Amino acid sequence: MSEESLTVLRSPVKLEYTFTAGETSSRFLRGFAEGKILGRRCPECEKVYVPPRGNCPICTSPMKEEMELAHTGTITKFCIVNLPFAARQIEIPYVSASILLDGADVPIFHLIQEIPYDQIRIGMRVEAVWVAPDERIPGMESITHFGPTGEPDVDIDLFEDADA
Amino acid sequence: MSDLSVSTQAEVLSAPHVLEYPYKRSLGPVIGRFFTSLRERRIEGIRGSDGRVIVPPTEYDPVTSETLSEFVEVGQAGVVTTWAWVSQPRPNHPLQQPFAWALVRLDGADTALLHAVDADSESAMRTGMRVRVRWAAAPEGGMRDIECFEPEPSA
Amino acid sequence: MREVALVAFAQSPSVRQDLRRNEVEILTPVIAEAIRWGGVPRKEIGFTCSGSCDYLAGVPFSFVSALDAVGAWPPIRESHVEMDGAWALYEAWVRLQVGDVDSALVYGFGKSSVGDPRDISVLQLDPYYAAPLWPDSVSLAALQARALLQSSGYTERDFAEVVARSLRDAKRNPNAQVSGDFSPDELVKARYDVSPLREHDCPPVSDGAAAVVLAAGDLARKVCERPAWIAGIDHRIEAHSLGARDLTKSPSAALAAEKAGMGKGSLDVAELHAPFSHQELILREALGLGESVAINPSGGALAANPIMAAGLIRIGEAAQLVMDGSAKRAVGHATSGPCLQQNLICVLEAR
Numbered sequence: 001m002s003e004e005s006l007t008v009l010r011s012p013v014k015l016e017y018t019f020t021a022g023e024t025s026s027r028f029l030r031g032f033a034e035g036k037i038l039g040r041r042c043p044e045c046e047k048v049y050v051p052p053r054g055n056c057p058i059c060t061s062p063m064k065e066e067m068e069l070a071h072t073g074t075i076t077k078f079c080i081v082n083l084p085f086a087a088r089q090i091e092i093p094y095v096s097a098s099i100l101l102d103g104a105d106v107p108i109f110h111l112i113q114e115i116p117y118d119q120i121r122i123g124m125r126v127e128a129v130w131v132a133p134d135e136r137i138p139g140m141e142s143i144t145h146f147g148p149t150g151e152p153d154v155d156i157d158l159f160e161d162a163d164a
Numbered sequence: 165m166s167d168l169s170v171s172t173q174a175e176v177l178s179a180p181h182v183l184e185y186p187y188k189r190s191l192g193p194v195i196g197r198f199f200t201s202l203r204e205r206r207i208e209g210i211r212g213s214d215g216r217v218i219v220p221p222t223e224y225d226p227v228t229s230e231t232l233s234e235f236v237e238v239g240q241a242g243v244v245t246t247w248a249w250v251s252q253p254r255p256n257h258p259l260q261q262p263f264a265w266a267l268v269r270l271d272g273a274d275t276a277l278l279h280a281v282d283a284d285s286e287s288a289m290r291t292g293m294r295v296r297v298r299w300a301a302a303p304e305g306g307m308r309d310i311e312c313f314e315p316e317p318s319a
Numbered sequence: 320m321r322e323v324a325l326v327a328f329a330q331s332p333s334v335r336q337d338l339r340r341n342e343v344e345i346l347t348p349v350i351a352e353a354i355r356w357g358g359v360p361r362k363e364i365g366f367t368c369s370g371s372c373d374y375l376a377g378v379p380f381s382f383v384s385a386l387d388a389v390g391a392w393p394p395i396r397e398s399h400v401e402m403d404g405a406w407a408l409y410e411a412w413v414r415l416q417v418g419d420v421d422s423a424l425v426y427g428f429g430k431s432s433v434g435d436p437r438d439i440s441v442l443q444l445d446p447y448y449a450a451p452l453w454p455d456s457v458s459l460a461a462l463q464a465r466a467l468l469q470s471s472g473y474t475e476r477d478f479a480e481v482v483a484r485s486l487r488d489a490k491r492n493p494n495a496q497v498s499g500d501f502s503p504d505e506l507v508k509a510r511y512d513v514s515p516l517r518e519h520d521c522p523p524v525s526d527g528a529a530a531v532v533l534a535a536g537d538l539a540r541k542v543c544e545r546p547a548w549i550a551g552i553d554h555r556i557e558a559h560s561l562g563a564r565d566l567t568k569s570p571s572a573a574l575a576a577e578k579a580g581m582g583k584g585s586l587d588v589a590e591l592h593a594p595f596s597h598q599e600l601i602l603r604e605a606l607g608l609g610e611s612v613a614i615n616p617s618g619g620a621l622a623a624n625p626i627m628a629a630g631l632i633r634i635g636e637a638a639q640l641v642m643d644g645s646a647k648r649a650v651g652h653a654t655s656g657p658c659l660q661q662n663l664i665c666v667l668e669a670r
Contacts (some may be wrong), residue, residue, distance in 0.1 A: 005189055005196050005197065006196050006199045006200045006203065006305045007190065007191055007196055007202045007285065008188055008189065008190060008191060009187055009188070009189045009199065009306055009446075009451075010187070010189075010196075010304075010445060011183065011187045011188075011450065011451060012184065012186050012187060012305075012448075013184065013185045013187060013379065013442065014182065014183070014184045015182070015183045015184075015374070015434055015435070015438060015439060016180065016181070016182055016183075016435070017181045017182075017377035017433050018179070018180055018181070018182070018433060018434075019178060019179050019180075019181050019377065019433060020176060020177075020178045020338055020339075020340075020430075021176060021177040021178065021341065022176065022325045022339070022343070022344045023175070023176055023181075023339060023340065023344070024174045024344070025177070025341065026175065026177040029177055030177070035180070048235070051518070053343070054343070054344050054347065054387075055347050055387055055388065057176055057280065057386065057390065057391065057392065058390055058392040059390055060347065060351065060361070060387070060388065060389070060390040061621075068587055082484075103214055110452075114465040120640050125571035129587075131372065133219055138177060151505055157501050164330070175339075176338055176339055178338070180461055183374075187446070189446060189447065191447070194449050195448075201445075205371065206354050217400075218560075218563060219562070220447075220448045220560070222559070222560065222563075226558035226563050227558075243593050245466070246462050246463075246466040246469065246566070247365045247462070247465060247560075248458055248464075248465055248514060248515070248516075249511070249513065249514040250458065250459030250513050251513075251514075252512065254437070254438070254453070254455060254594055256438065256441075256453035257452075257453055258452050258453070262334060265454060265459075265461070265462055265564050266462075267462060267515075267561065269562070275560065275562045275563040276561075276562030276563075278448070278449055278454065278462075278561055278562060279452065280452065280454065291465070291469055296536070306447075306451055307447070307448055307449075307451045307452060307454075308422050308451060319654050
């Protein structure tokens, strides 16, 4: 045992919780188990949000109108990650992107795969790739990644206030 | 990490979640010295601005905020100034059989230390009783190097 | 000082566990109601401040998602405290003193049912000397309760009387979670939780939220018939180490009351944030509250304890009585930390 003075204390913390998703988020998550990506529209702002919230984050109006969104979309931003993230087993480098699904006004975040990382660009068209139907769960992991559709790129300037 | 185990019956989804942080805290010279002494089975307090001996030692006087530096060794037994009986220990508690929490003012100290007392029963506890340290067999460098206190046998 | 008043107060009915709604969903109608009664349009609110606790929610930066309930676009002036909403109210009051904005929205919220508050409360303790022993909130309160029994003439039956009165008064409070008629003689026969405290001496676990609107000067007079003017507000904290404090007294509550000018006039009502029954007795003495002051007509924290909102609710309940004309002068108190370590006093009056 070291005879030196003590300089550090290990004080681990472990707490257990039970999270409740709430009604709106639960419907969104259940959608994935059924192969659907659900959004909601604000009756005042008329913007479509995904993930949907119970209330519009801009005007707080309740958002009851729910719709299925397309599984295709456009990359509005992306980043190439070179540091391994302990919680996920993904080979590095990997690409994380903001994807504006067709019909939505705010992008979702997901992985881009099936294309070398240095060929990915803003405006690229992508499509969700799902796990097999009997393996889907109520969560975004039901989509493993987004891959290129092969369609021509979209001019990103068309998305005037796609969320930053 | 979330484990999405889902109740398909309920309308609303819920899932268990464990939050863990492996904190490693710097002790600094005052707390470091206190824990180093505990490891050697000695208890040190620190002299406050008004001369009282503060145990466990603090870096600054609780009233004047003056930086403190004069360490004073105190006894390994003392007096219970208040206590509370835990009949059903929680998993994180220092003892897993019924025990008492106590504030213990060690001999030579002017403030009390919080710890557990391994007493046979609630009726064995009373304010003013004397208790002494039971040292941990394998010190790890922290408050649990005092495993707990135990009632001092009456003379 | 610039004169600032509460002009609206709203809260959700406290429940043991809201399985249907998450924090934001509980909060949204509460804020909507406060805004509606406050009379200041949402987009004209000058400053927004909230109180909540990430460890309670089990999520870092958990308060950010609550902004959905506020409508934070275009961007708003906003702040947050990892404390009870009563301290968010204090920050908002300070902010209004600057003079460039005239109104503030303040809210506090939390779902205590998500984790175990008794263990979570350990994380607010000294991480070197106290937390490694995991002394839960009830254990520490019990140490204080026994110290009080030893040093004063109070008995466990006095604790039970606080409980009985609180839960009886709570019958009139539609937002209370626990209420009913209980006999102190029966209450003292119950088993101990951590002696000398029994389960009824301890607060219930509650999910809930509360919001208030503050307005300054002429704006307050314009939007509210009878604003609850903040005549004084102050908060003080005691030493970190439990063993260095006198747990039977509350010098920080007494000092905060003095600095807030509580003693400058008579009080009709005091809403005291005393999560444990014996703490009401300590606070009454520290604040010098006589028999003529009504204590916790809402039922207090023994009837509903949505952690992070319970202190704000005390201030809101006291303000409500001023706003509806039942009280001329009232005090709302909030506490934080183990065994009444930190205390806030808000003196409210009709003018």
